[in-house]
Structures are given as structure tokens and as C-alpha cells.
Amino acid sequence: MSPPGRSLPAEVFLSHAHADLPFVRRIARILQGRGIRVWYSEHHVVGAQQWHDEIGRALGRCDWFILVLSPSAVKSKWVKRELVYALREDRYVARIVPVLCKACDHATLSWTLESFQMVDFTRGFDRGRRDLLRIWGM
Numbered sequence: 001m002s003p004p005g006r007s008l009p010a011e012v013f014l015s016h017a018h019a020d021l022p023f024v025r026r027i028a029r030i031l032q033g034r035g036i037r038v039w040y041s042e043h044h045v046v047g048a049q050q051w052h053d054e055i056g057r058a059l060g061r062c063d064w065f066i067l068v069l070s071p072s073a074v075k076s077k078w079v080k081r082e083l084v085y086a087l088r089e090d091r092y093v094a095r096i097v098p099v100l101c102k103a104c105d106h107a108t109l110s111w112t113l114e115s116f117q118m119v120d121f122t123r124g125f126d127r128g129r130r131d132l133l134r135i136w137g138m
Helices: 018-033 051-061 071-075 077-088 111-115 125-134
Strands: 011-015 037-039 064-069 096-100
Touching (some): 011 018, 011 077, 018 037, 018 071, 051 077
16 A cells, blocks of 8 residues: 555656666566566667657656666766656656665756655665655555
8 A cells, every 4th residue: 555645656767877777677676576667778778769759758658757866877968857857747746756876966966856855775775675665655
């Protein structure tokens, strides 16, 4: 059961830097193991596709947005673009989840991140996993 006002995701968009793929794969497996569909670039964008169009379609379809934060992510122009999109879309209100994968200066990505409660995986993966799943009452 999810907390009041927190419906279970139909599909989660995982915004991340390429350097963080091993971590992103672990997060995706956790969510998929709970029956939650997950979209992330490595799994869904294949060579000949127009990847920027595919990212746009996924952002328009997903109903939750997980932002994987790391030094690489805060430098990524695509992570920034994806976050800006999510911040301006009404359907993502209260459905943006910043996940701290590695310590970083996340304010350089967006000053708005200070207002979000982070899910901190730097204190241990199992603890972070529990905190992430708790968002949906799992």
C-alpha cells in the first residue's frame, strides 16, 4: 500500500549519467522486481533510433522521475535537460525522486534540488533501497 497521495508508479523514468549505469541497473532491477516498469536509456534506446526522440517519448509517458545524482550527472547536459522537463510538467509534481548515488554538488545541476528530500545511497545500498521503496509504501 502506498502512502496517501503517493500512487504506485505506472512507469519510472531513470535520469542518469552514462558513468552511473552499474548503479542504475541495480535500481532498475529493484523496481522491476516490485512490478514497476522502468525506462532508462541503455535498456530502451538502440543504435539506429533517434535517441533524443525516444527520451522525449519516455519523459512524456512516464509518471515518476528518478534523478540519479553523482559528479558525472551534475555535469551532464542531458540529465539537466531531463530534469528541467520534469520540473515543468504538472504530472511530475511530488513525483521527482533525487537519488544520491555518489556525493556531489547537486545544486550545480539545479538550485531547486534543495527543496527535495534525497534518497541517500551513499550510506549503504540496502538502506537506500529501503528508503526508496518506502516512498511507495513498499
